[in-house]
Amino acid sequence: MEQWHPTSWQQKRALQQAIYPSAEALHQALEQLAELPPLVTSWEIESLKEQLAAAERGEAFLLQGGDCAENFSDCSSPIITNKLKILLQMSLLLIHGLNRRVIRVGRIAGQYAKPRSADTETRAGVTLPSYRGDLINGPEFDAQSRIPDPVRLLRGYGRAAMTLNFIRALSDCGFADLHHPEYWNLDFVQHSPQAAEYRRVVAELSSSLRFMESLIGGGNSELNRVRFFTSHEGLHLHYEQALTRKVPNRSGYYNLSTHLPWIGFRTTALNGAHVEYFRGIRNPVGVKLGTGLSSADIQALVERLNPKNESGKLILIHRFGSDAVGDELPRMLESVHRSGIHVLWVCDPMHGNTESTASGYKTRRFSKILSELEQSFDIHRQQGSILGGVHFELTGDDVTECIGGARGLDEAGLERAYKTQVDPRLNYEQALEMAMAIVRRSV
Numbered sequence: 001m002e003q004w005h006p007t008s009w010q011q012k013r014a015l016q017q018a019i020y021p022s023a024e025a026l027h028q029a030l031e032q033l034a035e036l037p038p039l040v041t042s043w044e045i046e047s048l049k050e051q052l053a054a055a056e057r058g059e060a061f062l063l064q065g066g067d068c069a070e071n072f073s074d075c076s077s078p079i080i081t082n083k084l085k086i087l088l089q090m091s092l093l094l095i096h097g098l099n100r101r102v103i104r105v106g107r108i109a110g111q112y113a114k115p116r117s118a119d120t121e122t123r124a125g126v127t128l129p130s131y132r133g134d135l136i137n138g139p140e141f142d143a144q145s146r147i148p149d150p151v152r153l154l155r156g157y158g159r160a161a162m163t164l165n166f167i168r169a170l171s172d173c174g175f176a177d178l179h180h181p182e183y184w185n186l187d188f189v190q191h192s193p194q195a196a197e198y199r200r201v202v203a204e205l206s207s208s209l210r211f212m213e214s215l216i217g218g219g220n221s222e223l224n225r226v227r228f229f230t231s232h233e234g235l236h237l238h239y240e241q242a243l244t245r246k247v248p249n250r251s252g253y254y255n256l257s258t259h260l261p262w263i264g265f266r267t268t269a270l271n272g273a274h275v276e277y278f279r280g281i282r283n284p285v286g287v288k289l290g291t292g293l294s295s296a297d298i299q300a301l302v303e304r305l306n307p308k309n310e311s312g313k314l315i316l317i318h319r320f321g322s323d324a325v326g327d328e329l330p331r332m333l334e335s336v337h338r339s340g341i342h343v344l345w346v347c348d349p350m351h352g353n354t355e356s357t358a359s360g361y362k363t364r365r366f367s368k369i370l371s372e373l374e375q376s377f378d379i380h381r382q383q384g385s386i387l388g389g390v391h392f393e394l395t396g397d398d399v400t401e402c403i404g405g406a407r408g409l410d411e412a413g414l415e416r417a418y419k420t421q422v423d424p425r426l427n428y429e430q431a432l433e434m435a436m437a438i439v440r441r442s443v
């Protein structure tokens with residue numbers, strides 16, 4: 001294998017990259033980025049890796065979730081806190097039901113770059129470059145907005161820093177105190193069909209917490225506080241490279257823009273630029289896997305991405321769709337098992353279940369999302385493997401983007417609050433209901 005360096009990906013084919021009108025302007029923005037301080041630390045990254053190793057052994061469970069694409073305009077207090085609240089609430093249900101620690105990882109503070117299936121978009125006879133996420137261009141359908149602008153890389157870094165700053169401040173104060181789950185209540189919780197079950201779980205957890213504290217003497221700061229980690233798709237390789245650094249007293253390079261970067265399904269080519277970049281960084285890395293990969297492909301991929309065969313290093317996020325998972329997953333588990341490489345298995349039941357309604361909304365059905373999850377738990381169990389986590393697109397807000405769930409949202413109801421610019425997310429109630437369903441299926 002050739003030597004790795006943060007720039008070695010540039011010798012390979014990079015799919016899904018923006019084409020900037022001025023190479024000089026791009027270069028200037030990247031030079032500035034490379035001078036700015038890191039967003040996360042190697043200590044946090046190593047701690048996450050240890051926790052992911054525990055999830056691999058079945059001692060912890062990964063809850064990864066957030067927007068398909070964050071928008072710069074979503075960098076606001078209510079949107080960030082609502083997202084943290086729903087992740088906290090789901091994690092409480094999971095801790096209680098699975099009796100395992102939960103590792104909370106947001107698709108947050110940097111989820112700004114999107115792969116697209118088409119390079120252009122046509123509306124009413126006008127064709128423009130596709131929107132590729134706020135890190136690259138603007139969503140508005142006009143020629144100016146769709147031109148990739150490198151200044152957005154600096155704005156994205158700034159938005160990620162502001163978001164993280166707020167998350168860290170909240171986690172350090174009462175917000176993330178396990179004694180006060182009432183701080184996480186979202187206004188509409190009392191009207192939700194899941195309210196009673198959620199309140200029961202909170203009451204039981206609070207009483208076990210009090211019991212444990214009286215047993216061990218109280219005031220244990222680990223119990224008082226919950227932690228959040230960040231993740232995003234490492235798609236824009238120039239951006240990722242600019243934040244890839246060496247740190248004192250540790251060997252190798254860390255991507256210090258996020259704790260857990262992942263490779264999207266469209267950029268998993270073994271000899272492509274993304275796999276090249278990801279194989280050399282010290283972070284734990286995720287990779288999305290779907291239909292169409294041969295056993296040889298998948299074995300080569302896991303060996304390339306976990307070259308030292310470390311635990312807690314490689315997260316395989318399968319996203320087949322509810323119709324295909326039954327055929328595809330058993331073969332994939334078998335191939336990876338044969339490779340002998342350590343991996344953490346996670347199910348993304350969102351991206352294989354996307355469809356469009358007659359009226360043109362991109363949506364997903366709650367029943368299909370749940371079905372893929374349930375099938376995945378069963379298949380892993382049958383094969384003696386562990387499904388150690390879940391990956392969702394969700395929001396803490398009351399949007400109407402996915403069909404179904406306890407409230408029976410139907411096609412006609414989508415238009416009330418359809419807000420996503422890219423993929424449809426579970427709303428607050430649907431996300432809670434999903435956490436309850438996971439608990440029912442996996443115990």
Ligand code: PEP
Pocket residue numbers: 068115263264265266288289319351423
């Ligand atoms: C995503 O996670 O938003 C995404 C594009 O997923 P995938 O790479 O699995 O298609």
Ligand code: CO
Pocket residue numbers: 068069351393422423
């Ligand atoms: Co998506």
